Amino acid sequence: MLRIAVIGAGRIGQVHAKTIAAHPQAELALVCDPIEEAATALAQTYGARSCTQAEDVFADPKVDAVIVGSPTPFHIPHLLAAAKAGKAVLCEKPIALDMKDVEAARAELDAVTTPVMFGFNRRFDPSFAAVRAAVEAGKIGELEQLTIISRDPAAPPVEYIKVSGGIFRDMTIHDFDTARFFLGDIVEVHAMGQNLDPAIKETGDFDAAVVTLRAASGAVATIINNRHCSSGYDQRLEASGREGALFAENIRPTTVRLSNAEVTDAQEPYLDFFLERYADAYRLELSAFIEAVEAGTTPPTSIADAVEALRLAEAATESATTGQPVRLS
């Protein structure tokens, strides 16, 4: 039984706490949030202890592992402090808001010896993972083009957008990791940002984007993002190869279809937002983390994966700003 603490009792902290509480090999030991009511409310829901100082998590001998779900600027400090205290770490994306912060901590990050995994949950989505397994098994021949569509039902509050690091670091980061998961090293990034929402434009961020990535293999990925989508949480993926194609479609609560005089084949809306849509992915991500920690094996996603995804986010930001493709060495 892995005793896990969750740092940050916000949106993703709540997802992880729920997932841990339901997992047969995990125990939610401690919840930490500087907002005391947030920490105690989440802890009490699952019978865990709570605290308001992250230092209390790192010093706690009854904590084996830490999930870092605090705001992004705290990811590196929390990850390093947890690792120095000998705790295994599952850290949320992105690793930082700026590559400069990664470079400043490079020596300490390289020195980490405890297991560290990053929260690229979409690698564990059963449909996306099945597409990748089929690609790896040669079912569509050589992979030539990957298309990732990721549209949120509605934009987060402007206050969140202002400190998010921008759409590429905050949202597209998942898709950059998915592209790397399928295609390996990326050598060229070309991004176009869109300003469809005047409130988000005022923050200086884009609220929609199309990104093209060229892999070292010659394969190309297209990522389509939008902070809003009238039909709900639109999460699809298509892999096209020399000898076939694979499609992962949106998921609904049931497969029921309605046909009548007004509509034919109408279905329920898609599973709404990340908690519901990726519930299985978060569960399988946690299982992979626990398995690696208990078996002493390398977790499936690493600090290096997190750094590479951030590098792609920075290249996309530059490309969308200058209008020029960015080549990566």
Ligand SMILES: NC(=O)c1ccc[n+]([C@@H]2O[C@H](COP(=O)([O-])OP(=O)(O)OC[C@H]3O[C@@H](n4cnc5c(N)ncnc54)[C@H](O)[C@@H]3O)[C@@H](O)[C@H]2O)c1
């Ligand atoms: N993998 C995913 O699907 C996913 C989804 C959402 C968010 N995230 C990531 O998770 C992180 C948190 O996002 P969120 O949406 O949950 O934000 P949020 O604002 O809902 O929650 C953040 C929580 O952290 C707390 N906090 C602030 N400073 C803290 C500190 N020093 N120590 C501990 N807790 C602190 C806040 O009080 C708040 O309760 C972000 O980095 C985000 O990119 C990942």
